[in-house]
Amino acid sequence: MATEHAEQALTPTSYITEHLTFNAKPIGDGGFWMLNYDSLVMSVLLGVLVMGLIWWVARGATAGVPSKGQAFVELVFGFVDEQVKNIFHGNRHSFIAPTALTVFLWVLAMNAMDFLPVDVMHHFVYAPLGLEHWRSVPTSDINTTFALALAVWILMIFFSIKVKGLGGWIHELFCAPFGAPSFAVPKSLFGAFGTLLSPLLFVANFAFNLIEYISKPLSHSLRLFGNMYAGEVIFLLIGLWAATGVTGTIFGAILGAGWSIFHILIVALQAFIFMMLTVVYLAMAHESH
Amino acid sequence: MNINFTLIAQAIAFAVLIWFTVKFVWPPLLSAIETRQKEIADGLAAAQEGRSALEVAAKKSEITLNEAKQKASEIIGQAEKRGSQIVEDAKGTAKIEGERIIASAKAEIDQEVNRAKEGLRSQVSALAIAGAEKILRKEINASAHSEMLSKLAAEL
Numbered sequence: 001m002a003t004e005h006a007e008q009a010l011t012p013t014s015y016i017t018e019h020l021t022f023n024a025k026p027i028g029d030g031g032f033w034m035l036n037y038d039s040l041v042m043s044v045l046l047g048v049l050v051m052g053l054i055w056w057v058a059r060g061a062t063a064g065v066p067s068k069g070q071a072f073v074e075l076v077f078g079f080v081d082e083q084v085k086n087i088f089h090g091n092r093h094s095f096i097a098p099t100a101l102t103v104f105l106w107v108l109a110m111n112a113m114d115f116l117p118v119d120v121m122h123h124f125v126y127a128p129l130g131l132e133h134w135r136s137v138p139t140s141d142i143n144t145t146f147a148l149a150l151a152v153w154i155l156m157i158f159f160s161i162k163v164k165g166l167g168g169w170i171h172e173l174f175c176a177p178f179g180a181p182s183f184a185v186p187k188s189l190f191g192a193f194g195t196l197l198s199p200l201l202f203v204a205n206f207a208f209n210l211i212e213y214i215s216k217p218l219s220h221s222l223r224l225f226g227n228m229y230a231g232e233v234i235f236l237l238i239g240l241w242a243a244t245g246v247t248g249t250i251f252g253a254i255l256g257a258g259w260s261i262f263h264i265l266i267v268a269l270q271a272f273i274f275m276m277l278t279v280v281y282l283a284m285a286h287e288s289h
Numbered sequence: 290m291n292i293n294f295t296l297i298a299q300a301i302a303f304a305v306l307i308w309f310t311v312k313f314v315w316p317p318l319l320s321a322i323e324t325r326q327k328e329i330a331d332g333l334a335a336a337q338e339g340r341s342a343l344e345v346a347a348k349k350s351e352i353t354l355n356e357a358k359q360k361a362s363e364i365i366g367q368a369e370k371r372g373s374q375i376v377e378d379a380k381g382t383a384k385i386e387g388e389r390i391i392a393s394a395k396a397e398i399d400q401e402v403n404r405a406k407e408g409l410r411s412q413v414s415a416l417a418i419a420g421a422e423k424i425l426r427k428e429i430n431a432s433a434h435s436e437m438l439s440k441l442a443a444e445l
Contacts (some may be wrong), residue, residue: 027294034293043299047306051314058317063324070321077318098315102306138299143292147299151307 012240019118019236021133022141036141038131043138046109051102080104083276088283096282099155103148103278107224108271110139114231115260115267119239139270140228142221149221152278156216159285168288173209174202220277227270231263414442 022036057073066074084097113136126134138144161169174180181198238259242252418438 022295024293031291032293034295035298036293036295040295040298040302044302047302051306051309055309055314058314058321061317061321063321063328066321066325073318074322077322093315093319095311098310099307101315102303102310106303106306141295143295144299146292147296148303150296151300151303 015240015243016233016236018133019122019135020232022135023131023133036135036143038133038135039138039141039144042113042136043106043110043144046113046138047106050105050109054101054105076105077101080275084279087276087279088286090286096279099282100275100279103152104271104275107139107148107274108268110137110144111224111228111267111271113137114140114228114235114263117256118232118235137228137232139224140232142225145221145225145228146217148224148274149217152220152281153213153217156281156285157213159282163286164288172288174205176205177208178205216281220274220281224270224274227266231259231266234259410442410445413445414438417441 023038024034024036027033027035054073054076057069061070061073080101081092081097084092084100088096090096116136118136121136122134126132135141157169160172164172178201181195181201183195183198186192186195235256238252238256241248242256421438
């Protein structure tokens with residue numbers, strides 16, 4: 001699938017760099033004020049396409065005998081709803097279940113862009129449209145996955161405060177998971193020692209919670225990003241081999257097909273894991289310790 | 290691969306998608322599925338109800354059938370009884386009638402016999418008178434002895 005590149009005298013480094021560079025457009029001064037418009041355009045396009053399709057089916061949803069399209073959408077709906085039901089025991093229909101559906105379908109669609117053969121897309125779709133270095137997979141952009149994880153993280157804190165109140169949330173930050181220090185009058189010398197040291201529990205609890213709050217969005221986003229990025233890199237390496245000659249092309253095609261098939265599993269699994277973690281984090285925010 | 294403004298743009302896109310799903314996608318699907326679930330549950334309950342009603346009806350019909358059978362056999366028994374009674378009655382009536390006919394026939398026969406006897410008696414007396422008259426033409430006055438003669442005739 002990458003044979004077209006054999007004609008252009010590209011080095012492996014430049015080939016990979018070309019395929020892994022985003023179309024960053026500066027919108028201000030400084031390194032942060034750049035916009036990877038290829039991942040933004042692709043993700044918004046896919047989001048509108050997928051959720052629009054579901055919405056189009058949902059709008060005409062009937063309680064009677066469903067059409068094939070509605071039956072399929074209901075299958076996905078039931079799958080997501082079942083997962084959420086097992087994890088979250090509040091009113092899931094008002095927010096968490098629809099959020100899980102959005103996350104699952106959107107991430108699945110973005111991951112699935114990995115199946116598009118990179119060089120074929122470049123030469124026959126993006127180049128004619130005047131788009132150079134166009135990247136198809138928004139989830140192999142750390143910005144996308146981190147944006148999703150960060151949004152979930154904000155929702156997590158929002159629900160935590162909403163359910164327990166601001167005081168409750170702060171109390172939990174300092175008094176869980178190791179418990180609150182006791183300020184009872186000590187009965188012995190050893191007890192007095194314990195009382196003197198017990199404010200250290202505040203520090204331990206807060207440090208623990210801080211690590212948890214930092215690690216959650218990082219692991220959430222990096223897991224998805226790492227899987228999709230690695231998948232893309234393997235496709236590129238196979239493409240490099242395919243550019244070396246007839247033998248390379250044959251083996252490259254076979255390996256590329258094999259990796260694509262295996263990648264179906266990763267694409268679906270990572271979308272599922274991302275959704276499950278979203279639900280788990282939001283459900284945990286509803287629980288008091 | 291560095292963090293840049295794409296992060297914020299994607300987060301906004303995500304928020305909009307979530308809002309859209311919460312507002313427009315999830316509720317119609319949920320209501321359609323829940324309505325169907327309710328309809329199916331209702332249907333199953335109705336089927337169960339129908340089945341038990343059918344059972345009750347079957348039991349009822351069996352009872353009614355048995356009652357009807359019993360009644361029918363009772364009626365047949367009564368009819369047979371009545372039929373035999375009618376036959377018995379008819380037999381009795383016929384017997385009485387036959388006896389009556391026989392009795393009247395006997396009476397008639399007796400009457401005929403009596404009438405014949407009467408006739409014969411009168412003829413015999415007439416003959417006796419006529420014989421006696423021939424014998425005693427001269428000495429006996431018919432009118433003087435008629436009383437004795439008629440007494441004689443009655444004795445015959």
